[in-house]
Amino acid sequence: xxxxxxxxxxxxxxxxxxxxxKQLDVSPDTLRSYEQGKSFPDVPMIKKIEKLYGITYxxxxxxxxxxxxxxxxxT
Numbered sequence: 681x682x683x684x685x686x687x688x689x690x691x692x693x694x695x696x697x698x699x700x701x702k703q704l705d706v707s708p709d710t711l712r713s714y715e716q717g718k719s720f721p722d723v724p725m726i727k728k729i730e731k732l733y734g735i736t737y738x739x740x741x742x743x744x745x746x747x748x749x750x751x752x753x754x755t
Contacts, residue, residue, distance in 0.1 A: 683741040687715040689733045704728050717742060 684692070690700050701711040704725065713719040721729060726737055 683739055684735070685715065685741050686711075686729070689735060689740070690715070693733055700732065703732055714742075 690697065693700075695703075697708050697711055697715075701708040704711065705728070706725070710719070714721050714725075720742060726740075729740070730736055
């Protein structure tokens with residue numbers, strides 16, 4: 681498996697942000713912050729993410745906070 685962002689792997693697992701956040705025992709806002717690269721999970725949370733999504737840390741791509749400023753939206 682190649683690297684995937686948190687959002688991509690969540691979508692691939694057919695999970696809503698709300699459902700994933702509930703299973704990870706965090707708020708949807710916290711999960712959104714992880715997915716957008718505004719904050720990063722600590723090691724215990726990474727372990728929960730690995731278990732929930734069935735992936736390893738090496739397969740995850742964490743986006744930098746300025747990602748949205750450097751990528752143009754395709755219209």
